[in-house]
Amino acid sequence: MLVTVVTLFPEMFPGPLVYSLLGKKLGTIWDLKTVNIRDFADNIWHKVDDTPYGGGAGMVIKPNIVHDALTYAISMYNDITPTIVYMTPRGKVFNNNVAKGILNNNGLIILCGRYEGIDQRVIDFWKTNHNLIEISIGDYVLFGGEIPAMVLIETCLRFIPGIMHNPESVNDESFSIDLLEYSQYTKPAIWYGNSVPSVLLSGNHLEIAKWRTNQAKQITKEVRPDLWEKYLKNNL
Ligand code: SAM
Numbered sequence: 001m002l003v004t005v006v007t008l009f010p011e012m013f014p015g016p017l018v019y020s021l022l023g024k025k026l027g028t029i030w031d032l033k034t035v036n037i038r039d040f041a042d043n044i045w046h047k048v049d050d051t052p053y054g055g056g057a058g059m060v061i062k063p064n065i066v067h068d069a070l071t072y073a074i075s076m077y078n079d080i081t082p083t084i085v086y087m088t089p090r091g092k093v094f095n096n097n098v099a100k101g102i103l104n105n106n107g108l109i110i111l112c113g114r115y116e117g118i119d120q121r122v123i124d125f126w127k128t129n130h131n132l133i134e135i136s137i138g139d140y141v142l143f144g145g146e147i148p149a150m151v152l153i154e155t156c157l158r159f160i161p162g163i164m165h166n167p168e169s170v171n172d173e174s175f176s177i178d179l180l181e182y183s184q185y186t187k188p189a190i191w192y193g194n195s196v197p198s199v200l201l202s203g204n205h206l207e208i209a210k211w212r213t214n215q216a217k218q219i220t221k222e223v224r225p226d227l228w229e230k231y232l233k234n235n236l
Pocket of ligand 1 (some may be wrong): 110113114139
């Protein structure tokens with residue numbers, strides 16, 4: 001799976017994505033390329049932005065420059081049609097299901113904005129002609145789309161066969177069945193006088209599974225009533 005990040009800061013990549021399992025599989029199961037938006041600037045100063053029409057603070061990235069950068073990015077996919085994502089606070093809020101939807105394709109192009117964002121006309125053009133989708137990583141605003149892109153890449157790749165040592169792990173985690181995960185414990189069995197719940201030492205797998213499910217339900221009810229409602233709705 002080829003992931004291409006279209007950004008003004010290509011030097012931020014691969015950054016944290018080279019660590020751990022993702023890093024080990026980089027170059028085999030997945031590959032990462034960057035396209036520098038500035039390389040497509042239409043002036044000798046390599047300026048990519050201009051003031052917003054209508055006034056207001058900040059600068060906006062010009063449509064023609066982003067268009068040329070995206071056109072170059074898509075040309076690297078030959079006969080594959082990659083999913084194209086623009087990271088923006090105005091997008092659909094990201095979660096595991098959105099990640100799985102993105103993975104229906106073999107390739108991924110991620111466009112990162114900066115400043116006040118990107119001229120809407122180029123976003124609309126790529127939505128109409130290349131099914132670009134807009135994704136937000138949450139209800140807050142960052143300086144740029146690069147960290148959101150990394151969040152999206154890491155989340156999506158965890159669902160690709162061959163990335164995790166144990167592929168079952170992704171089905172036994174928070175959100176996999178609309179519940180947060182149960183509490184985890186490891187050795188020593190007693191730490192500063194605090195014991196591990198005795199059921200986990202019992203060797204009785206049925207009881208352990210029951211305890212974990214109850215734990216997961218309890219914590220979800222307390223911390224995420226919205227998720228708990230969803231769980232109840234889907235499991236009645
Ligand atoms: N003016 C924009 C707004 O109010 O929606 C925010 C622009 S932000 C400072 C610059 C860039 O950071 C955006 O174009 C986007 O690529 C990225 N960004 C910031 N917050 C984000 C979020 N929550 N999710 C995804 N991308 C985000």
